Amino acid sequence: MAPRVLVSDKLSPTAVQIFKDRGVEVDYLPDLGKDKDKLLELIGQYDGLAIRSATKATEKLIAAATNLKVIGRAGIGVDNVDIPAASRRGIIVMNTPFGNSITTAEHAIALMFAVARQLPEADQSTRAGKWEKNRFMGVEITGKTLGVIGCGNIGSIVATRAIGLKMHVVAFDPFLSEGRAEELGVEKVELDDLLARADFISLHTPMTDKTRNIINAENLAKMKDGVRIINCARGGLIVEKDLVAALKSGKVAGAGIDVFEVEPATESELFNLPNVVCTPHLGASTSEAQENVAIQVAEQMADYLIKGAVSNAINMPSITAEEAPRLKPFVKLAEVLGAFIGQVTDEPIQEVEILFDGSTAAMNIRALMSAALAGLIRPQVSDVNMVSAPVMVKERGIIVSEVKRDKSGVFDGYIKITVRTTTRTRSIAGTCFSDGKPRFIQIKGINLDAEVGQHMLYTTNNDTPGMIGWLGTVCGEHGVNIANFSLGRERMGGDAIALLYLDERIPDAVLDVLRANEAIVQARPLVFDVAAD
Known part of the structure; x- marks a missing residue:
């Protein structure tokens, strides 16, 4: 019996055809995601659910999805999916982490131009027949300094586009190496230095505990007078009331805001300010991006439902059904070891070495390394998964190496991660006992036995x-x-x-x-x- 997929949000017709071509039955009901009760009634019939942002895959919906095996989100963010609930039910959650990158970066550049030249206000004035040529005195971006906060996939695209526009780019990103910065042509700096030097600031960091409210009154005070701020990343990165005060005082000359603390943003003090350009979360809204992510999610879901292949999964490693029972505990171990070092390391990481000793050396090393890298950078990049982690690490210029060796100690097999920064070397090792639970067995070369x-x-x-x-x-x-x-x-x-x-x-x-x-x-x-x- 062919698997069935429900598409409950608006997706490209090409994506629907991909499901059919791959042997998957598909019901395209693009307005169903807005009808919670009807969706709850029908969801039990389906093996897969393909969504964008309108459908909310809540714990209640997941509980009713008795046959559901995979949820595919056409886009990066999975805020509308209860991932812990899905994981508990054994439902894979997939996203498409790179389909929107160019589109979002271009929107940030577009907002920067619009803010620099006051284009929306000038447009309205001209349409009203006022011809206020002297009122709209803009600034050039050529020769100005752009501060990019978060220089990963999207931030690096913004940086290269800005360099092409003859801007000088300074970047703050804890995971950006000097080598990668040199390759991009940006100057790697600390946050306070960026705030003090930038004429324009563009945010491209995910929402984490470390980045939430990163643009607040304290940091606004450190900026140049007349700075202009662009945010196409996440609304919670900016304390909106603090930004409003800075805009009113003239400290901030203008802002381009695509994302808000509460969305949909139907009212905001920012709307009433003439030096602000607001858009309704359009970062991913181009026909090319919508087509790309829709095609990607259809291909990924079909490959899983027909072949059992897993890619871009948020909550499951890319491993085969045959190796899963033995490998799964060590995937969790690798992720936990990476997460430990990621949480205790503040300075940029230059090198990562992952040692597989004994029985672990014969396992699916690629899956284990991906899990370790995902754990390592998740404290800074919350939406990373096992597939995207190696790409993100490579983008940051971090050198990754693996070492395999025969059993060398009392344990049948263990994993050890060593990271090097400009100032220090850190290491942690762990294993899994017969209960399948990860254990820490060595930190900083000091032996111990710690339950996680x-x-x-x-x-x-x-x-x-x-x-x-x-x-x-x-x-x-x-x-x-x-x-x-x-x-x-x-x-x-x-x-x-x-x-x-x-x-x-x-x-x-x-x-x-x-x-x-x-x-x-x-x-x-x-x-x-x-x-x-």
Whole structure:
């Protein structure tokens, strides 16, 4: 029996034909995504659901989708899909991470021109018969400095286009290497330097805990007077009320805004300001981009439903059905090891070496490396997956190498990740025991045995008496429950580390207490994508 796919949003007719040509039955009901009740009633009939942004794949809908095997999102963002709920039901969630890149980059450049020359206001004035030639005094972009915050796939396209327009480009991106910056022709700088020097600032970073509200009153104050800001990335990157105040005061001369804190944005203070150009999230809205992502998602879904091939999956590695049972725990292990280093490393990573020892050397190395790289950069690039991670790492000029070797220790097999930055080298190793759960077995060359939990605390300190008791006391006094406590040290009186598996994320106030102790070198909260017990 042929698999059935429901297309509940508007997709290209070419995509519908691809499903049919590949032997998939398809129902094209482009308005169904807006009718939650009807969609809930029909979803149980389908093996696949192809959507854009209108359909909301909620936990309730996924619970009713008793036959659903794959959800395909034509586009990058999967905010409208409850990924944990889908994962629990064994439903693969796919996206098309690169189909919108050129279109979004071009929209950012278009907004920059529109803001520089006040084109929308000038258009309205001229249509009204006013001919206010002196009112609309613009600025040239030639010779100006463009600050690109986030120089990944889209940001790098914006940078190269701006260089072609004779702009000088400075870029802030923790994962951008000096080599990649030189290749692009941009100057790699820290954020404060970018804010102080840029005439135009364009945002191209994903929404993470580190980037949320990155344009706020404090950072606006660091900018040049008369700066112009473009945002085609995510609405929550800018504190809108702070931007409004800066626009009214003249600190910011203009802004081009395609994304908003709340969408759809039917009202905003930004709408009332003459020096702002607003568009309704049009970054991906060109016929070419819509066609590209629709074709990609149809091909990916059809390949999975007919052949079992998995690509661009958010919540599942690209592995075959035969190797899945044995490989899957080690895919999670690799992802967790990468996520550990990604969360404790602030400076740009130059090299990554992944060692596969013993039994792991005979596994699907490509899948394991992709999982490790996805975990490594996910703290900065939230929508990365196993397929896109190697591409994103390569774009940032990070050198990746693998090493395989025969069993060399007490474990049948383990994985070790080592990263190098300009200032230091970090390493972590882990394995899976018979229960299939990942374990940390070495950090910074120090042996330990630590169970991986959803919320953890990592500390490094001088090996002095009383530290273990003090850590436990501080957590206890602040109501932080410790599920597991693992320790290791280099030597007596040397470096010591601790990993605490906690019931919930440790509050910032507790971190402040820990960091105030001179014996504590660092105290880091960690979050891992593993089910809490």
